[in-house]
Every structure is written in C-alpha cells, then in structure tokens.
Amino acid sequence: MKLRSFSRFLIIIMTLCVADLSHAHRFYASFSQIDMQSEKGTIEITHRLFTHDIEDLLIRYQGGAGELDDDVIEKFLQNYIIQAFAIYNPEGESIPLNWIAIEVTLNDIFVYQEAPLEKNQQTLIIANRILMDLFEDQSNTVNLKLDGKVKSYTFHKDSELYQISFSGRTGNVPLN
Amino acid sequence: MLKIKPVLFGILGGVLFTIAVNAQTIEQANDKFRQLNEYLPTSNVYRTASGAPGHQYWQQQADYKIDVTLNDDNQTLTGSATITYYNNSPDALKYIWMQMDQNRFESKSMDQLSRVTPKNTTEMTMERFRKHVEEQVFDGGYKVTALTDSGGAALSSTTVGSMMRIDLPTPLAAGQRTEFTINWWYNIPDARKFKLSRQGYEHFPDDNNKIYEIAQWYPRVTAYSDYEGWHNKEYQGSGEFTLEFGDYDVTITAPADHIVASTGVLQNDAEVLTPAQRDRLIEARTASEPMFIVTPDEAVANQSSRSSETKSWHYKAETVRDFAFAASRKFIWDAMGYRMKENGKTVMAMSYYPMAGQPLWSDISTQAVMHTLQVYNKYSLTYPYPVALSINGPIGGMEYPMISFNGARPTIHDDGTRTYGRATKHGLIGVIIHEVGHNYYPMIINSDERQWTWMDEGMNTFVQNLAHQEWKDDYPLGRIDPRNIVNYMTSTNQVPIMSNAESVIQKGNNAYAKPATAFNILRESILGKELFDFAFREFAQRWKFKRPTPADFFRTMEDASGVDLDWFWRGWFYTTDHVDMSLDNVRHFTINTQDPDVEEAFKRRKEMEKRTHPSYFSNDELPKRIDEFPTIKDFYNDNDEFTVTNKLRNKYHELIAGLEDWQIEMLNNNSNIYMLDFSNVGGLLMPLYVEVEYEDGTKEEHRLPAEIWKLNYEHVTKMIVTDKKIASVVLDPKYETADTDMHNNFYPRRIVESRFDLVKEKARDRRDMLKENAEEVKSLEDYKKEEADKDAENKEKSVENFKKYLEETR
Numbered sequence: 001m002k003l004r005s006f007s008r009f010l011i012i013i014m015t016l017c018v019a020d021l022s023h024a025h026r027f028y029a030s031f032s033q034i035d036m037q038s039e040k041g042t043i044e045i046t047h048r049l050f051t052h053d054i055e056d057l058l059i060r061y062q063g064g065a066g067e068l069d070d071d072v073i074e075k076f077l078q079n080y081i082i083q084a085f086a087i088y089n090p091e092g093e094s095i096p097l098n099w100i101a102i103e104v105t106l107n108d109i110f111v112y113q114e115a116p117l118e119k120n121q122q123t124l125i126i127a128n129r130i131l132m133d134l135f136e137d138q139s140n141t142v143n144l145k146l147d148g149k150v151k152s153y154t155f156h157k158d159s160e161l162y163q164i165s166f167s168g169r170t171g172n173v174p175l176n
Numbered sequence: 177m178l179k180i181k182p183v184l185f186g187i188l189g190g191v192l193f194t195i196a197v198n199a200q201t202i203e204q205a206n207d208k209f210r211q212l213n214e215y216l217p218t219s220n221v222y223r224t225a226s227g228a229p230g231h232q233y234w235q236q237q238a239d240y241k242i243d244v245t246l247n248d249d250n251q252t253l254t255g256s257a258t259i260t261y262y263n264n265s266p267d268a269l270k271y272i273w274m275q276m277d278q279n280r281f282e283s284k285s286m287d288q289l290s291r292v293t294p295k296n297t298t299e300m301t302m303e304r305f306r307k308h309v310e311e312q313v314f315d316g317g318y319k320v321t322a323l324t325d326s327g328g329a330a331l332s333s334t335t336v337g338s339m340m341r342i343d344l345p346t347p348l349a350a351g352q353r354t355e356f357t358i359n360w361w362y363n364i365p366d367a368r369k370f371k372l373s374r375q376g377y378e379h380f381p382d383d384n385n386k387i388y389e390i391a392q393w394y395p396r397v398t399a400y401s402d403y404e405g406w407h408n409k410e411y412q413g414s415g416e417f418t419l420e421f422g423d424y425d426v427t428i429t430a431p432a433d434h435i436v437a438s439t440g441v442l443q444n445d446a447e448v449l450t451p452a453q454r455d456r457l458i459e460a461r462t463a464s465e466p467m468f469i470v471t472p473d474e475a476v477a478n479q480s481s482r483s484s485e486t487k488s489w490h491y492k493a494e495t496v497r498d499f500a501f502a503a504s505r506k507f508i509w510d511a512m513g514y515r516m517k518e519n520g521k522t523v524m525a526m527s528y529y530p531m532a533g534q535p536l537w538s539d540i541s542t543q544a545v546m547h548t549l550q551v552y553n554k555y556s557l558t559y560p561y562p563v564a565l566s567i568n569g570p571i572g573g574m575e576y577p578m579i580s581f582n583g584a585r586p587t588i589h590d591d592g593t594r595t596y597g598r599a600t601k602h603g604l605i606g607v608i609i610h611e612v613g614h615n616y617y618p619m620i621i622n623s624d625e626r627q628w629t630w631m632d633e634g635m636n637t638f639v640q641n642l643a644h645q646e647w648k649d650d651y652p653l654g655r656i657d658p659r660n661i662v663n664y665m666t667s668t669n670q671v672p673i674m675s676n677a678e679s680v681i682q683k684g685n686n687a688y689a690k691p692a693t694a695f696n697i698l699r700e701s702i703l704g705k706e707l708f709d710f711a712f713r714e715f716a717q718r719w720k721f722k723r724p725t726p727a728d729f730f731r732t733m734e735d736a737s738g739v740d741l742d743w744f745w746r747g748w749f750y751t752t753d754h755v756d757m758s759l760d761n762v763r764h765f766t767i768n769t770q771d772p773d774v775e776e777a778f779k780r781r782k783e784m785e786k787r788t789h790p791s792y793f794s795n796d797e798l799p800k801r802i803d804e805f806p807t808i809k810d811f812y813n814d815n816d817e818f819t820v821t822n823k824l825r826n827k828y829h830e831l832i833a834g835l836e837d838w839q840i841e842m843l844n845n846n847s848n849i850y851m852l853d854f855s856n857v858g859g860l861l862m863p864l865y866v867e868v869e870y871e872d873g874t875k876e877e878h879r880l881p882a883e884i885w886k887l888n889y890e891h892v893t894k895m896i897v898t899d900k901k902i903a904s905v906v907l908d909p910k911y912e913t914a915d916t917d918m919h920n921n922f923y924p925r926r927i928v929e930s931r932f933d934l935v936k937e938k939a940r941d942r943r944d945m946l947k948e949n950a951e952e953v954k955s956l957e958d959y960k961k962e963e964a965d966k967d968a969e970n971k972e973k974s975v976e977n978f979k980k981y982l983e984e985t986r
Binding site for chain 2: 106
C-alpha cells in the first residue's frame, strides 16, 4: 500500500466517524507486536484487537450481519487492516504485507501479517490508524522487536507516521 | 572433599567448572528482596503494620436527605439536600469541602482546560470538532441556589473547580456533627457527547423518549481521611471517586409514566406501582427464574404515553458511599429473588432495559447479576445490600452502589429485527459481572479511586474472571492469562501500576489486565489457591465499609498468607520490568569414587572420546614396526597412561582405611549430578518452575521459589541429584510466570513454535486444494520474470508516490 492511498483513505474514513460511545469499560486500545526476525528474514506482525470493537466496525461498514463467523470477519479485516496499518522502509517504500490468518477468540481477535525483512534492516516507519475511524479515543500501541530489544510507540488519532530505529533516529515522520 | 567429574560437557554455554554462585557485592539499595520500606507509610493507630484497620481507625460519615425532580422537558435536574456530616476524626474542622463533580462539564473546568491537542494537528473530524464546540457551549455544572445551616442562615462558600468549600460559623469539633442544606440544579449532559461522561441521558429519536442514567448528581461531601486529610484532587474524568459512607433518604420526582430504578429500597410501592406490578414483585421474590415486572408489551405501550403528572419515588439506602438512579418510559423491568446461601437473606436481582436490548437482556442480565453475587460472596464478602440492579442505557459500563449501567445491545437492522454477535453476548455477561462486581470493589471495600485505578479495577477484573470460569467450562481466561500480558510487559512506554489514576497510560493493560494477571499468578502459582483465597478474602473482611490503601492490601496479603511478598509487589506494582528467565545450560557430573580402577578407566574413556579426528583411525590398516620387531616392546606398549599401578591402589586403600563408613558410602554413590544454570534476562524476579524429563520417559517438576535469586538476581545454578539420566529440561512449561521469551527456556534448545508460527502452519493446512489444482502451471522462468516485473513496477510506483505524497502534504 502506498502512502498516498493511505492518506486518501483517512479522508474518507474521517467523514464516517461516529460519536464517542461512552463505554467506560472499553479501552479503545489495540496492541501490535512487530517482530523483526533477522534469522528467519521475516517481519512477523500480530495485531491484538478487541473482538467487540471489530464487531462494531463490521456493523458500521457492512451493516449488522447477525452471528458473525470467522470467514466474514477475516474477509472484512483483510480489506480493513491493509488500509489502516502499513509499514515502510526508511526510504518511504511501502513494505507489502502478506496476509497470514486471523484467530478469533471471545475477547480478542489476533491478526497475523508477514513481510520479508531486508538484510541488516533496523528501521521501520509505521502507520497505524486501526479503529480510529470508529473511536475518537482509540490508541494503538506498537512494539517493535529486533534481536531481543523492544521499542514501543502509541498511536493516537492525530499521530503522524512514526519511525522506530535500532540504529538511527526514532521519532515522528511529519505528515506535513 | 568429595569431587565430581563432568560427564557431558555443556553444549550451550561452553564448559564451566565453577559451581559456586557468582558472588558479588550487592548493595542493599539494589536488593530486590528488601522490604518496601521506602514506599509504605509508617503504621499508626489508624492503620496497622499488618494491614488491618488500627485500634483508633476512624472515618467520616455523611447522611443525605434529598428531594430531587427530573424534568424530562428540558433535561434538567433540580434538588435540595439536607446533609448531616459526622466528624469522627480527632481533628476540629473549620470548613467542609464538597465534591461538585458536575462542574467537570463546565466549559472552563480543569478537565476541559487541561485537554491537549497534538502539536501537528492540521485536520480534525467534523464529529470531533462538534464535540469541542458543544463542550464549550454546553451550560454544564451545578448552579447552587441556596446554602444554609440548620437554622436557615446562609453559609458562605468558595468554589474551586470541582470542589466547594463551605465555611462553618464555628469549627466542627471532633465527635460532633453538623447539618446544612443545599439547593441546586443542573443541565443533564447528553451522555454520548462527553468523553467518559459516566452518566447522562440518551435520546431515542424514533419514539422521542430518553433514558436517564443519573449519577454525580448531588453535591457530595469530600472524603476526609487519616492519610490524606481532605481529598482535594480535581475530578478530570479518569480518576473516579473517593467517597464517605452514609445513609440516604431520597425522593425522586419524575414524569408519572417513568419507571425509576435506584440505589436503595423502594418505600412507597403502593403509590408508584400498579397492583399488578406489586403482585409480580412479590412473586418474583421466590421465583425460580426472572419474571417481568413491566413486560415488553407494557414498555412499548408506555413509550407513547405523555403524562403531564408526576410521581415521587421514595428510596432509602443504608451504609452506601454513593447513590445513583435511572428513569425512562422505555424500561422493561424483570426481577428475581436470589437467596444467598451464606446467610439465607434474599437479594432482589433486577434489570431495566429498553426494547433495544431485547432479546438479549431478558435472557442474560438478571442471571448475570445473581451469578456475580454467588461468586463474589465466596471470594470477598457476603453481599450486604437488599437489591442489585443492572440498567441498560447510554453508558457502556459504570458502577454505583446496588446499581450498574451496562451498555451492550443487539444490533437493530433496517427491517427492525435485532441480532447480536457472540462478542456482544459475552461482552454483556462480562460487563454486568464486572459492574455488579464493583459493588464489592470499591463500593463496599471503599478504595480511593481518584488515586488508584488498579485497586478496584484490578481486583474486580480478577474476581470477574473467576466468575467467568463458573459461568461455563470453556470461558477463555482472557485478561488474567499470563501469556496475554507479555507483549505489554515488554513495551517501553508504560508506567508502573502504582501510578495515579489520571496519569496511567495504556489503562486497560495497566490498571485492569496486569494487576489481575499478577493476582492470578499469586493464586495459581506462588501462594496456591488455599492461601491466596484466605488472604484475599481476609482483605475484603478487614476493609468492608472502610477505606483501604494499597499498603493495607500489600500488608494484609502477607499477614494472612504468612508469605513475604515485598519482592513481588516491588517488581509487579512499582516497576515496569518484565519477566524473561533463561535456562542457560545443563551440566552432568558423577561422583569421583577415588578408586583408581574406576577412575582411570573413566579417564581413558574420556580420552578416547576426544580421539575423533580421522587421522586417529585412517592409518590403522598399515603394518606397524613393533609387530615386525616384537623385541622392542616393553611395559609401556601393553599399558597406557591410565593403567592402574599398585602404588595407586595402595594409596586408595590407605584413603579408604582413614574414612568412616558413611564417607565410603558417599564415594560409592553412583548418582547423576546435574547443574542447571539459570539467568534472569528480563529483570522481574519470578520463581523457577522446572520440568525435568528423564531418559526413561518419566517427568518430575521442581518448583523453586523466587527466593532462589536472593544472593544473585542475575545468575544462579541449581544442583539436581538423581539415579536417572536427564533427557531434557523445560523452564516454566505451563507458561505460569509471564515469561516474555520462551526460546531460552529449553534444554536442549528446541525450536519454539511461536503463536505466529502455529497460526501460519494452521493457515497453510486450511488451503483449498481443488482451487489450487485449478491453477495453470507456469514455468519457472515465466514466474521469475513476472515477479521481477512486478517488483520493479511496485518499487517505482512506491518511490514516486512517496515523493508525491510528501509534496502534497508539505
């Protein structure tokens, strides 16, 4: 996915935002683990999302579908995640993500994606807008892991692209 | 000195002969097992060092007599309260601080003014912008119209944000009480327009009705405690409430066609309920399943009613820390008496919900309320109140004494049908158990929510999950499974659990999941169920209707279990360390018997094992000179360096002669000795749960306490003596300790299938072979070319787009 289409998507989803449903015991949070597996030469990505949030999202975009089976959820998420989450190399080239699978449990949905890891790659630029189209207060924490070291960043609605590096600069990549 | 000899050299960490623990200077300040002295307050007559209320424990009391009118036409609430304040403290009070929590919805409140916008904001959604605008234009907050003493004389007051100071004409002496009256009104906020509103109304445009969920609706006396004095932290939305207990006598006047559900017991049912409703209520008290008090049909009929009359619902509640209610024409109402086996008393479990909640609510809600009481009574204390309510309205999940607001509903489709997903259903069960469970934590065990979110949320989430386990067999562990917290535990942008409620980041993981997981680990692994349940219940018993602090909890858990847990509280509650323990090496030894006939043969075997290079064998076939000229052979040709000489044997016999029988027995012990080397990579100390598998296939578990790290919390070695030979060793095989990296937990190392790997494997198995087979076969060259073209094209596009993108946004 390209940055440009990503930004276009943001404009579209922003017009769809719904009011904040004051759910005191919903956390408006997701957690993504990005493991840069230098031995395997892969980037393994696991998003942990609340099942309830994804059901709301599905209803929002597809209308109520009654009992939602895993295939319906997977098909939807395949389209959704690719528009809401992306990684780029430091040159700004998007790194295509292979869809692996989802795993649905009562409380959580785990989404698995994978990408090749370039040799000696120690830096990623990350965009994460998951569920921000639905919830104003959504915050998405990302752990980036390389050789046992972890760096984290939490994305909010107004977050820019964020670069995490184990050898260079870690910080915002301005959108403007 | 007994000597041991290595049998198998370690294959992981190289050869190590040092057995002794790596001694090094550890300063007391770095000792992870030192007591929590610098964190916990010195005990006193109010709070003991054992974590119990002290012999002079005191707390204030405030009783409220309130008349309140809900105006459905303009969504306002008007009240008059006479408050009796009992000064049980040893201090004279010159003034009384009130909590005016509605003031958070004033446009100039600290909550509004302290909200931040990210530096780089250049666009904002219409919705969000509207919210900003509405927050500014909404005329929120209390309008106090009168404040008088018991004689009717005006009292002077000063408002400071969400606090108001009432100056007393004469100081209120210790042990004295005072009475004053406040009149006020406020605009009820639209619950969905404010972040974390926790109360407010919901409008249903189809039938032009509202559901009101009313809370933080009257000026409440600010808590005054032995450890904080007046609790003067401003209400900003996240830090909930710190309150005093008292008795309430409340008369709620609402449109005559509204059903009013409230904290407390209805006193005038003859005046506000129909004869049919009263009969049903009596029947429901002993019914075997929930019964409708207001049926769905009656609720639908009520919706189109527009009464100009009002009715006053009179409720009383004793020893509650707060009071809330809900009102609507839309309410369906069901009820069932739950007879508690602990004391034979019956609690009325009741649910109020609109048609929008059906068919889910009538099936689940009241059952979930009763289930909560059943399980929490076991782990905490016997529910002391006469009713327990679950209300469906605009608030997703919020708790008050005896009453809870729970938001989950089925989805309504265009054709009017309603369906719900399994997450909605289980989400509703979970949220009702959670919110009703809050009756115990913090409504009765009255912790200080404004300071500590984890005390009520963490403990409640923990017991909630125990309740899930008793709802059905295969309810997933969710937020208390140590495996699920590991990614959060490694994240670098976290704060300790012991952070103020307003300053907690990643709240769900920090204040709910992590403490709940910590309690689960204490219960299942470190203390065991029996000890943990005893101590956890002891905490509830000691502090019911009192105000515990974190120190009281930490101390009680140790006091009642008899186990020093300071290291555990320190690691899990005061730091952001994570668990990563490693099994570095397993080394095998046997006893050196000193018998030259045994030992020299052993040395020879070891020497021969070293001779692996081909040149030791490749020349074996060639003729040897000594075979051609046998006369040059001597003693050394028949005997190698390991041959046992008589001198060696005599020396051995001399040694044996000087030993006692038990020492000889030791020498002849033919056990296998294993040295297990562990290191603590993550920092957070945990016990070592070690599963050993022997060559004969049997397994043995060694559960070594965390105190194994007491002298050195980086590296330790544990010796295992056994008749058998070890085939493999696993550290924490049941994933009990929230170990964030399992790769270093196996000896010999094995490839650990990560969750990712397993899912990938499964996804591969799920393939559709028919579809795969229908694909045309491409030649390898075609394929390579195609790939290369695609790559080139993608790369080009991508760079181009990125440049364009940067230009566009610059």
